[in-house]
Structure formats: structure tokens, C-alpha cells
Amino acid sequence: MADFPRPLVGTEADTFRRRRRGRNLAIVLVLAGLSVLFYAITIVKLVQH
């Protein structure tokens, strides 16, 4: 028999969504920051050469 996961309910589900939203936001911020950084590095390298 497969061991099916127990569904999250109530505050547990709310907590899960809140934390997932926090992680997603952090990843977006890191990716956006890296994009800006790599763009800036490219410009600096181009100017230097």
C-alpha cells in the first residue's frame, strides 16, 4: 500500500503558504540582484577594454 501524505489543513497550510511566499520572494530578490550585478560587471569590463 502506498503511504499517502497527510494533507495540510488550517493554520498549518497558512504557515506553509506564508513560508513558501517568503522563500519565493527571497529567490526573486537574489536573482534580480545577480542580474543587475552581472550587467554592471559586463559594462565595467567593456569600458575597461
Place this chain on the structure above:
Amino acid sequence: MSDLTAPSAGNDRGEQSSLSAHEAGTEDDVRDWIALLKPRVMSLVVFTGMIGVVVAPGHLHPILAFTAVLCIAVAAGACGAINMWYDRDIDAVMRRTQSRPIPSGRIAAGGALGFGIVLAVGSVIVMEVAVNLVAAIVLAISIGFYVFIYTMWLKRRTPQNIVIGGAAGAFPPVIGWAAVTGSVDLIPLILFAIVFIWTPPHFWSLALWANEDYRRAGVPMLPVVAGAKETRKQIVLYSLLLVPLSLVPWFLHFSGALYGGTAIVLGIGFLVCVARVYRDKQDEGGNSLTNDAPARAAFKFSILYLFILFAALAVDRLIG
């Protein structure tokens, strides 16, 4: 809604309740991932790395300098994450570390290892692409030293773990210098030596009052293996080496009187602190009867010491 489920099965390490919650993703938080990076350790590493960039002769574009310091910070964080992955068994039995994300079950061990490896590899690649090859090589060596030499080899085998492993934390000023100059010269090696010699008295002060934790975890820290009395003696010996060593940049005319004066004053302060550790009221085995108050004070002062010493070097170079 289909992904909002929690598995009912545990794992083979007896972490059923916490791991179930973790696998459901309800326990880990962004703060836990940040905690894996050991932000407090990272701050000192970033600072000394930044000083390496500031005091090095030559010019590095501010964006590239920022990138170099960021790579140092990320690499330090990666080392912290890999260290927490490897030490999760002893972290679970030490009071000071048992609330860390892995032993408390908020982050899976494999996830922490993957996180650390990605950050370590990424930081070295970005350092090479954006800054230069020498800085990237030294950065890679420092990561390898911390992970393989200190964490995996020395930490659980010898009371000299902190002495030799301290080299890992001494690399940042060398990396910062290499980022600007593309080479490694005498001065960054002296800065390396200062952090290297500073590490044992700094860490053994902590080990004196965290002695029981290390004993329970079976980590052969000097106080556990050789006793508190011997540790107090070693703290004094390393401090006596540190103070003259901190004056070498001044003797070599790399810095001026501002740094020299600061190093002397700080050195006297450091020696007073470690003398109090040595003369602390203790039993026959050298164990403190004052709850290790002098060792706690010496630990705090040692952090301040390194911050001010390196800041003075940077200010001296900038105004000199």
C-alpha cells in the same frame, strides 16, 4: 492544493516529526537558509577581506571590488553551510548549536550540502570571471582548506584543529589583496599571519566556557584534551606572539603611527584580557570558579581587537 501535504513516514535517523514537517516545507524559513551561512562569522570574514581590498596598492573598479567582497562573503557562507552539514551529528548534542537548522530538523541535510556546494562553486567562478584568476584560486584554496582540512580532517582528530584550521579564516585579506593586485605579496601574508595567530586565543577563550559542550560532542578541543590550565597557558603564549606580529606592518613602513599606536594600545588591552584569563580563580584542574567571566570577556575583546586593528590599518593607508 495538491502540494499542501505532509508525509507520514520519517527517516532512518529518528527525525520523524521534524523531517516530516520539513519535507512538507512548513518548517524551513528564509531565516534558516541565512543561518546556514553563519552570518556572524561571515561579517568578520567580509570585513577582513574588504580591508585587503582597501589597503592593496592599485585600483579596482568599485563594482568589481564589491563583487570580490561579495564572492568572499558567499564563499564563507558556503563553508558555513557545508560545515553545518558535516557536523550535524555533533551540533545536535552541543547546547550552543542544537537549535541550528539541520539538527532541529528545519532544513534537510542534503539540501544544506547542495546549497553550500552551489554557493562555493558559484563564488569561485564569479571571482574568476569578474575579478581575476589569482583571487579565484586563493578563494578556492580557502574553501578547500576550511571544508576538507579543518572540518573533515582536523576538527575531530587533534586539539591543534583550531591552530591549523585557523588558516582558513586568515585567507580573506589575501584574497582581497589578490583581487586588486592579481598577486600575493609579503603584506597580505603578514595580515594572514595576524589572523592566523589571533585565532587560537580567540577560539580557545570560547572553548574554555563551552568546554562541556565539546566534551559531550567528543570534539578534541584543547581544554577537553589538555585541560583548562594548559589552554590558559597556550592562550597567553599565542597572545604574546600576536602583539609584536601586529606591529610588523608598521615596522615595514607599510603603515604609519596611527596604526602603530592603535596596535600597541589594542595589544596591551589584549594582553590584560588574557592575563585575567590566566589568573582567573580556578580549581586544581584549572577550571574556572567564576563561570569563566574573564574568558568570556577575552572572547568579546578579541573580536573587537581584530575589527579595530584592521580598521586602523585601512584608515592609516587611506589618510597616509
